Every structure is written in C-alpha cells, then in structure tokens.
Amino acid sequence: MTTLQTFDRARSYLAEQAPATPVLVMDLKVVAERHAEFSANFPGVTCFYAVKANPQPEIISLLVRLGASFDVASTAEIDLCLAAGARPESLSYGNPAKKARDIAYAYARGVRLFVFDSPQELAKLAEHAPGAQVFCRIAAASAGALWPLGRKFGCPPEHAAGLLRQALGLGLEPVGISFHVGSQQLDPSGWVVPIAAAAQVFAEAGLPLRLLNMGGGLPARYQGEQPPMSAYGETILGAVARSFPGAELDLAMEPGRCLVADAGVLRTEIVLVSAERNQDRWIYLDIGRFGGLAETEGEAIRYRVATAFDGGPEGPAVLAGPTCDSADILFEREPYTLPLALSSGDHVDVLSAGAYTTSYASICFNGFTPPEVICLD
DSSP: OOOGGGGHHHHHHHHHHOOOSSEEEEEHHHHHHHHHHHHHHSTTEEEEEEGGGOOOHHHHHHHHHTTOEEEEOSHHHHHHHHHTTOOGGGEEEOOSSOOHHHHHHHHHTTOOEEEEOSHHHHHHHHHHSTTOEEEEEBOOOOTTEEEOOTTTSOBOHHHHHHHHHHHHHTTOEEEEEEOOOOEEEOOGGGGHHHHHHHHHHHHHHOSOOOEEEOOOOOOOOOSSOOOOHHHHHHHHHHHHHHHSTTOOOEEEEOOOHHHHGGGEEEEEEEEEEEEEETTEEEEEESOOTTTTOGGGGGGOSOOOEEOTTTTSOEEEEEEEOSSSOTTOEEEEEEEEEEETTOOTTOEEEEESOOSSSTTTOOSSGGGOOOOEEEEEO
16 A cells, blocks of 8 residues: 655655645656556566556656556657657557557557557558557446546447457458456456456457457555555456466556556645635645646545645645636535645645646646656656
8 A cells, every 4th residue: 555655755855845836746766666566466467558647758768667568549659658768569559549640650650559449440550550460449347447438439349359350351460359447446356347258259259369458447546445456466367367268368458547646746835725605615726627637527536635734633625726717626525624724825745646647737728837747766
C-alpha cells in the first residue's frame, strides 16, 4: 500500500523550492518501483505503458531504460516514444479509430502492431500498413471500474473471429485479441470473463493467434481500499491458465495509472475560503477540472490530500476550481473533511496525482495555465 512516505521526496522538494502553483512533482524513483512491482506480479507479461496516462518525456525515457513497451494512440505519442529511444517494434498503436494518414505515418516510422475493432478500420490498415500485425479489440464490461471504458470501443466478441479471418484475407497478419475492463478497476475478477471470451475467439478463428493483450485498469492508491497488485496478478494469470491450458501466448497489458499516479504530488494554492453559500464552506483551489483534475467528473476519482494543518480541528468543505465555469466543482456531493485553519494562500497537496492530470489539462481555459511538471530523478 502507498503511505504518505511515498510522497516524502516530492513534498520535501516543494517545501524547499516553493515553486509557483499549480505544479506537479513527479518522483521517478516511484515510477521505477511501480514498474518493478508490475513485473514481479506479472511475470512473462509485456508492459505496454499507456502513454496517455502521463506523456512526460522523462517518464518515457525512464521506461525505455527499464525495457518497457508502449501503447500509443496518436502520431504525437509515436514521435515522443521514438525520440526517447523506444524501438518502433516496441510500440502498439492501440487506438481503434485512426486516420488513414496517421496509419501511413506510423507504418513509415516502423510501427508494425495495430489494433482494430471494425471492418472499416481493417480496410484502412490493409491499404496503409500492408502486412502489418493486427489484433482485434473485443468489448468488455467495466463493472468495478471507477472510470468505465466499455461503451466507445470493442466489437462484440462473436464478431471477432470473422474479423480476424478478414484481416488475413486482406494481407494483414492477425495475431490476437485485446480488451479493456475500465480504468481504476477495483475488482481483480473483472478480467476473468473477457479472458474466457478471448479464448473462445482463439478457438473459433482457426488461425495461429498468440497475442492476448489484457489492457489496462490496474489501480492507483486513492481514497478507500484497493486490492494489492499481487491479487491482480494471481487472479488474472490464473484465469489465463484456466482459459488457455497449455497454450504458448504472448501476454501483454497496458498499465498506465498504476505506474505513474502514485509518483505525483500536485501542489495547489487556496484562492478563497468562503462560507457564504448556504453556510457551506467552499474552498477554491488554483486548479480545477479544466486544469488537470478532469477525473473528478461525477466525483469518480477521489484523491487523497494533505495540508500543513493536518491533525488539527476539521470540518466538511466543498472543493472547487478557479474558473468561472459552474461545472468546475470537484467534490460537492461528498465534501472533503479538511482543517478549519485553511485560508487563502495556504497549500493543498493532491496526492497520487501523477496520472491523467497534466495530460487532461486544457491549454489555457479562462486564462489559467496547466500545471508545470517537475521530475525528480
């Protein structure tokens, strides 16, 4: 489990250097620790880091040195990884909806592994990435995930075998199946049913398939309890062994959040503390939903926070961002309990904020700039 000590280096840096806020401090040692934890609990599984979680160049370079592969969703992410020293063959173009010219660009840069979930995408791949390796994403339920991902991508599993055979007929090399059980998946058994569905596709396709990409979803440590990484490894690899007895597979996963979230501390400044609205205490921070805390939508991701006044008298508070958009409210349905001593100019540290913060931040909505990012080696 992640304790407050995990954030000591980042918070010490913030105390000593006092950078302007909002600022995200990433501890690269924690990223390396999380990668080692993944590798220990998923032996034989290739780690395709989901670049969208945090595309900071220092993180990509670190993971290249650690031997990771990369799940990319755009030509910009391809360029980022290659510039950091990643080999083209270590990239998986995991976006099922790609422009034809982007497929051609990726292919020209050496990428040879592409996802699809429709015959229309297959046609583009056949034309612009001839002979490439392709895998079919099937739909999977997101029950148990705080950030569901089941509606947008993935074909019905019963369509996948036919699509893979169609890929072969188009001159492509069909290699396997992928799925995604939703981000911040708190139920390790959420992988069991789609693994079994993938095994059924393998059997029906009649092709020499070998790749089973089990997507992302491994959690970070926010409020509440999450199962340990070992529980995920035991459950997921156990399901693979039962569904694919004796098979020789290339196993892959796309961890993102679990590798980088706990490495980040997002320091914010309190702009205003007000109790004029229905006697509720409102705390306005200098970062909100549009500046990087997009995953507070629906209060889905509830970050742990820390202040200099922790341990003193506390009370409920609504947390909101600085913009003039009424949607820029972080936590109101379930207010946070925060020190009563907090006032304008004080800091609130948002913990485990290293994933999907800077990558979600708007360019400059309402004139508020995204957080600066500082990486500690």
